[in-house]
Amino acid sequence: MTGGLYLHIPFCRAKCGYCAFLSRAGASEELMSRYTAALTDEIKALPADLEVSSVYIGGGTPTALPPALLLGLMAAVGRLKLAPGAEFTVEANPGAVDREYLRELYQSGANRLSLGLQSTDDALLRKMGRIHTYADFRANYEAARRAGFADISLDLMFALPFQTLAGLSRDLERVIGMSPEHVSAYGLTLEEGTPFAALSPLPDEEDRAMYALVTERLQAAGYEHYEISNFARPGRQARHNSAYWRRAPYLGLGLGAHSFFGGRRFRNTEDMGRYLETSGNNKEALQEISRAEAMSEFFFLGLRLLSGVDLAEFEREFGLPALDIYGDSIRKLRKLGLLKAEKDMLRLTPRGIDVSNRVFASFI
Numbered sequence: 001m002t003g004g005l006y007l008h009i010p011f012c013r014a015k016c017g018y019c020a021f022l023s024r025a026g027a028s029e030e031l032m033s034r035y036t037a038a039l040t041d042e043i044k045a046l047p048a049d050l051e052v053s054s055v056y057i058g059g060g061t062p063t064a065l066p067p068a069l070l071l072g073l074m075a076a077v078g079r080l081k082l083a084p085g086a087e088f089t090v091e092a093n094p095g096a097v098d099r100e101y102l103r104e105l106y107q108s109g110a111n112r113l114s115l116g117l118q119s120t121d122d123a124l125l126r127k128m129g130r131i132h133t134y135a136d137f138r139a140n141y142e143a144a145r146r147a148g149f150a151d152i153s154l155d156l157m158f159a160l161p162f163q164t165l166a167g168l169s170r171d172l173e174r175v176i177g178m179s180p181e182h183v184s185a186y187g188l189t190l191e192e193g194t195p196f197a198a199l200s201p202l203p204d205e206e207d208r209a210m211y212a213l214v215t216e217r218l219q220a221a222g223y224e225h226y227e228i229s230n231f232a233r234p235g236r237q238a239r240h241n242s243a244y245w246r247r248a249p250y251l252g253l254g255l256g257a258h259s260f261f262g263g264r265r266f267r268n269t270e271d272m273g274r275y276l277e278t279s280g281n282n283k284e285a286l287q288e289i290s291r292a293e294a295m296s297e298f299f300f301l302g303l304r305l306l307s308g309v310d311l312a313e314f315e316r317e318f319g320l321p322a323l324d325i326y327g328d329s330i331r332k333l334r335k336l337g338l339l340k341a342e343k344d345m346l347r348l349t350p351r352g353i354d355v356s357n358r359v360f361a362s363f364i
């Protein structure tokens with residue numbers, strides 16, 4: 001059995017104003033310690049014959065954990081059977097990590113670092129509730145390079161209500177100047193239940209103009225635009241995340257973590273008390289994926305990749321031509337200029353990317 005492994009760390013130093021992720025600020029060290037003990041039990045309960053193709057420790061903020069706890073988890077992962085050359089990513093947030101911590105992460109097996117920059121404008125970072133400044137970020141980035149990380153991904157945000165195109169342009173200039181191997185650029189979503197929910201979203205044209213600026217500048221700097229929100233230097237695509245879009249199997253451990261393994265989707269409880277009591281045996285919702293759902297997923301996950309989906313692969317997997325099921329939708333979307341076909345590959349056009357949710361809905 002082969003699959004990716006995700007570990008969820010649901011702690012942050014402070015809660016950002018826009019964030020709806022499953023994470024909490026201000027947890028005690030005692031809670032963090034009990035949590036990592038439960039997560040270690042879950043790691044130990046993994047099937048003995050599992051070969052781990054990639055590891056991703058995310059959250060939350062993994063580096064909100066005291067170093068000994070995070071390094072302990074990494075040691076437990078290190079005792080699993082890792083595929084040769086497996087990508088091992090740890091997310092770190094500036095302001096919640098220092099030089100020594102980064103050095104220990106690298107020496108404990110992490111070979112890829114994902115750093116949350118979001119913006120290079122300190123005033124904007126404050127409004128977002130981030131705990132770092134651009135200077136903090138630069139210090140962490142340089143320390144990560146010195147620690148040995150040769151594969152660094154930066155997260156950048158756009159379509160923030162207080163953001164201007166000129167500000168975003170400066171962010172991009174600075175990001176390109178740092179020359180990370182990978183950039184993830186996500187437009188802000190105003191999530192219900194967050195302080196940002198009360199704000200008005202940026203008009204659609206401005207949001208799209210910002211997205212166009214991001215893609216144009218990163219591509220001009222030599223980054224391949226390989227997924228709607230992701231850009232990479234040649235050969236540096238995120239292998240762990242790409243597996244999600246290709247519907248490859250993965251196991252998610254920790255609070256609320258989702259898995260797709262053996263053709264089934266399931267997730268852990270989101271209730272911390274219950275998680276701590278039942279670690280290793282807390283899969284809450286075991287969902288069998290029906291054939292119809294798997295067919296839909298083939299399109300709405302696969303079309304996120306700009307290389308597109310392979311219709312011959314669909315036929316091999318499901319035993320019938322995709323056009324038998326989705327012919328009307330595909331023809332309509334091609335006529336509207338939202339999808340294009342080349343041989344067996346079907347992919348989003350630039351206009352299709354701008355309305356990708358509408359395109360995906362046609363396959364559900």
Ligand code: SF4
Pocket residue numbers: 011012013014015016019020021023059060061093
């Ligand atoms: S650091 Fe990340 S996970 Fe934590 S509150 Fe901010 S956006 Fe959410």
